[in-house]
Amino acid sequence: MAGLRKDFLWGASTSPHQVEGNNLNSDWWALETAPTSPFPDLSGDAVDSYHRYNEDMTLLAGAGLNAYRFGFEWARIEPADGQFSRAERDHYWRMIDAALRLGLKPVVTLHHFTLPRWFAESGGWRRPDAADRFTRYIEFIAPALQEVDWICTINEPNMLALFATIQEALFKVTDSQGAAATELATAMAQVRPDQALGDTLAQVHRRAVEVVRATTNAKAGWTVAQQAFTPTEGNEDVFERVHHEWEGFYLDVARDDDFFGVQAYTSQPVDANGPVPHPQHPDNSLTGWAYRPDALGIALRRAWDETGGVPLLVTENGIATADDTRRIAYTTEALGHLEKAVADGVDVRGYLHWSALDNYEWGRYAPTFGLIAVDRETFVRTPKPSLAWLGACARRNGLH
Ligand code: IFM
Numbered sequence: 140m141a142g143l144r145k146d147f148l149w150g151a152s153t154s155p156h157q158v159e160g161n162n163l164n165s166d167w168w169a170l171e172t173a174p175t176s177p178f179p180d181l182s183g184d185a186v187d188s189y190h191r192y193n194e195d196m197t198l199l200a201g202a203g204l205n206a207y208r209f210g211f212e213w214a215r216i217e218p219a220d221g222q223f224s225r226a227e228r229d230h231y232w233r234m235i236d237a238a239l240r241l242g243l244k245p246v247v248t249l250h251h252f253t254l255p256r257w258f259a260e261s262g263g264w265r266r267p268d269a270a271d272r273f274t275r276y277i278e279f280i281a282p283a284l285q286e287v288d289w290i291c292t293i294n295e296p297n298m299l300a301l302f303a304t305i306q307e308a309l310f311k312v313t314d315s316q317g318a319a320a321t322e323l324a325t326a327m328a329q330v331r332p333d334q335a336l337g338d339t340l341a342q343v344h345r346r347a348v349e350v351v352r353a354t355t356n357a358k359a360g361w362t363v364a365q366q367a368f369t370p371t372e373g374n375e376d377v378f379e380r381v382h383h384e385w386e387g388f389y390l391d392v393a394r395d396d397d398f399f400g401v402q403a404y405t406s407q408p409v410d411a412n413g414p415v416p417h418p419q420h421p422d423n424s425l426t427g428w429a430y431r432p433d434a435l436g437i438a439l440r441r442a443w444d445e446t447g448g449v450p451l452l453v454t455e456n457g458i459a460t461a462d463d464t465r466r467i468a469y470t471t472e473a474l475g476h477l478e479k480a481v482a483d484g485v486d487v488r489g490y491l492h493w494s495a496l497d498n499y500e501w502g503r504y505a506p507t508f509g510l511i512a513v514d515r516e517t518f519v520r521t522p523k524p525s526l527a528w529l530g531a532c533a534r535r536n537g538l539h
Contacts, residue, residue, distance in 0.1 A: 141482050142537060148244055148489025149533030150206030151199055151510055152455055153188065154251035154294065155215075157498040158195075160185035165214035166259035167252070171502070178502035185499050186513040189230075191520075193237050198511055198522055199495060200241040202530030207238050208291070208454055208491045210248035211283075213276050214255040223279045232283035239286060246454065246491060247287050248362070249277060249347065251294040252501070264299070264339055270346040277347060281354035290357040291400050291454060292347040295364040296340040297389045300332035331413075332384050341392045348396060362400025362454040363389045365438035367431065371410045378409040385414075390445040398488065399446050400454035403438035403473075406431040425459035425506040432469045436476025443485045450486045453477065455493035459506035463523040466510075470529065474538050492529060496520075 156162045161184060171181045188195055192209070199207055215227040231247075238245040250273070254263055258272060266272065284290065293299070344361050351359040365386055370378030393399045405428035407414045417423060422430040435456050442451055458469040470492065481487050497509035504515070510526040513519070532538055 148206035150204045150491045151495035152208035152491045155210040155212035156253040158188035160187050164218040165253040180504050182499045187518045202526045203534040206244040208246035210251045220257045246289040248291040270343045274350045277350045284355045287357045291362045300337040303333045303336045358397035360396040360398040365403045367406035367434040367437035368409050381409045393446045399449045402455035403434045406434040432472035435473040439480040452488045453490045457493040457508050459508050466525045
């Protein structure tokens with residue numbers, strides 16, 4: 140049975156807004172602090188990884204991991220239109236240096252949901268010059284990316300296309316304490332990704348890949364949220380449509396990429412009305428998602444088939460739970476499915492767990508995905524047993 144590659148990446152992922160704190164010039168900061176904000180929590184200081192990244196990476200490397208996915212924050216680097224900050228670029232450059240010094244391969248995301256406020260407020264991705272503006276930012280940071288092998292252009296473009304259509308529903312919510320999540324879940328069950336925005340993001344991505352290839356030595360790809368949809372009997376045609384709109388389109392776009400980022404957490408059946416909302420169940424995670432560690436295997440096999448054999452990197456997989464033994468059980472099963480896919484010939488280059496740290500889950504701190512807990516008053520980090528467990532998998536280069 141084919142095992143994992145010798146250079147398999149074992150690591151964990153974060154995104155800037157979710158861990159850094161005080162992302163003051165971003166659209167998300169503006170949304171969170173608006174009087175009508177539906178979010179129960181503000182990101183605030185987050186877990187102050189902006190200042191404590193060295194400690195975070197040291198914990199990951201010390202456990203035995205060899206990779207760390209993190210992002211550059213465009214809103215910090217270009218806080219006003221055309222005003223680029225060399226100091227902020229150097230901050231991320233230092234992060235790359237720190238990762239390499241610790242033996243962690245940096246996997247760098249260029250855009251993970253947050254936009255500079257000036258860009259978002261002037262149309263965001265719908266601006267006619269969106270690709271020019273994004274590639275200008277990439278060109279500016281390119282000197283810092285010379286030692287990076289893996290660059291993710293846009294994180295979850297399919298979720299961006301979906302959020303565009305649910306934004307109104309989300310921002311109608313005026314009460315707090317979990318209502319946003321409920322509203323979001325309901326809205327997500329009812330709406331479809333905005334294909335026009337998906338087409339735009341595909342064009343932006345293709346331009347970004349060109350610029351990454353021209354200005355760095357890295358492999359370029361994008362990272363897509365895969366819901367591992369399955370058809371219910373008699374609804375195969377609806378399934379085909381839903382799968383294409385939500386994921387298949389984004390897999391197709393990746394055919395010319397150097398790698399494809401698989402992000403899988405759960406699986407959803409599709410009936411005549413579309414994706415079936417996760418029914419309430421005691422096994423559901425803290426995000427309300429069905430406990431489906433097999434989703435990773437479904438996602439990997441689909442990505443492999445539908446991209447026509449583009450090398451895969453698992454850029455996110457994990458579970459929001461307060462019970463770390465469940466995190467280990469979930470990840471054990473998910474990795475079992477990954478190893479089976481590899482044995483069947485799927486080219487998987489690495490596994491990056493979501494997330495390195497408990498962090499800001501887009502409006503809430505309650506869903507804890509981290510391998511490391513953080514006290515948000517003192518910022519003290521406490522590694523969970525799952526970190527040592529994943530590190531042991533890394534040292535063995537496999538589950539067993
Ligand atoms: O926290 C998010 C991340 O930002 C994008 N992918 C899914 C994660 C869990 O919801």
